[in-house]
Amino acid sequence: MSASLQNRTALVTGSTDGIGVAIAEALAAQGAHVVVTGRDVERGEKVVAAITGSGGRATFVRADLGRGAAAARELADAAHAVADGPLDILVNNAALLITPGATAEVDEDLIDRALAVNIKATFLLTGLIAPAMAARGHGAIVNMGSINGLFGMAGSALYSTTKAAVHSLTKSWAAEYGPAGVRVNTVAPGPTVTEKIQARMELIAPILAGIPSRRASTPAEVAKAVVFLAGDDAAHIHGATLSVDGGRAAV
Numbered sequence: 001m002s003a004s005l006q007n008r009t010a011l012v013t014g015s016t017d018g019i020g021v022a023i024a025e026a027l028a029a030q031g032a033h034v035v036v037t038g039r040d041v042e043r044g045e046k047v048v049a050a051i052t053g054s055g056g057r058a059t060f061v062r063a064d065l066g067r068g069a070a071a072a073r074e075l076a077d078a079a080h081a082v083a084d085g086p087l088d089i090l091v092n093n094a095a096l097l098i099t100p101g102a103t104a105e106v107d108e109d110l111i112d113r114a115l116a117v118n119i120k121a122t123f124l125l126t127g128l129i130a131p132a133m134a135a136r137g138h139g140a141i142v143n144m145g146s147i148n149g150l151f152g153m154a155g156s157a158l159y160s161t162t163k164a165a166v167h168s169l170t171k172s173w174a175a176e177y178g179p180a181g182v183r184v185n186t187v188a189p190g191p192t193v194t195e196k197i198q199a200r201m202e203l204i205a206p207i208l209a210g211i212p213s214r215r216a217s218t219p220a221e222v223a224k225a226v227v228f229l230a231g232d233d234a235a236h237i238h239g240a241t242l243s244v245d246g247g248r249a250a251v
């Protein structure tokens with residue numbers, strides 16, 4: 001991969017933990033100044049310290065994306081201040097990764113929180129950031145989807161519907177912002193072994209048996225797909241879904 005992101009600025013939501021950390025590190029390794037964000041200040045500062053300790057550039061901005069339009073606007077304003085203008089890259093990665101459960105047992109609060117973080121915040125943040133990219137004539141947005149958004153899975157209705165919405169938003173935004181030079185794409189990981197998932201491998205073990213590669217993805221593998229779609233090597237890729245799932249979505 002030859003994508004150089006020197007002099008680019010990137011906002012990666014949900015980069016205080018899991019896959020988002022790997023994405024922030026990978027974008028920074030390509031030269032981007034990364035705005036790391038999430039609710040947890042301690043973890044966020046740790047990610048920034050690791051990036052700057054390796055010679056990269058990163059800034060932490062705390063945000064709770066479950067808190068609606070005001071929180072999304074504050075984050076967008078802070079990220080634009082770090083970038084000193086429009087951002088080059090937005091990665092909508094933050095989500096509630098919900099433990100699968102029977103539809104009848106999912107309570108209303110969880111429905112509201114999942115829709116708020118996984119869909120509404122993604123929608124609001126893109127609406128705050130993409131127009132500035134479009135006005136300048138270039139930008140790249142990468143949404144984090146999932147194999148769960150591509151096909152049905154018993155016990156995953158709430159999470160899956162939020163991810164299917166993200167896949168749909170990518171296509172709508174490719175149509176809306178593409179003509180102005182803003183590329184919007186999705187990365188759709190299969191089960192990915194973050195520290196959280198590592199502690200609960202029994203949840204993904206049955207899925208792994210049906211994956212052609214017979215293993216889970218790593219956060220670094222998912223991050224490489226994000227870096228590719230965010231960079232100039234993907235210059236003519238709009239509205240695509242890049243699966244990083246060992247072939248699961250194909251079989």
Ligand SMILES: NC(=O)c1ccc[n+]([C@@H]2O[C@H](COP(=O)([O-])OP(=O)(O)OC[C@H]3O[C@@H](n4cnc5c(N)ncnc54)[C@H](OP(=O)(O)O)[C@@H]3O)[C@@H](O)[C@H]2O)c1
Pocket residue numbers: 013014015016017018019020037038039040041043063064065066067092093094095096097117144145146147188189190191192193194196197
């Ligand atoms: N891991 C997998 O197997 C897998 C598979 C397919 C797709 N995905 C997708 O990949 C993305 C990352 O997943 P992950 O496994 O890395 O999840 P994770 O380890 O649970 O990390 C989630 C990130 O989102 C942030 N976040 C959650 N709620 C937030 C809120 N209200 N406001 C702001 N930030 C919030 C968290 O930060 P704080 O805790 O600091 O708020 C954290 O940085 C998600 O979109 C997920 O759907 C994951």
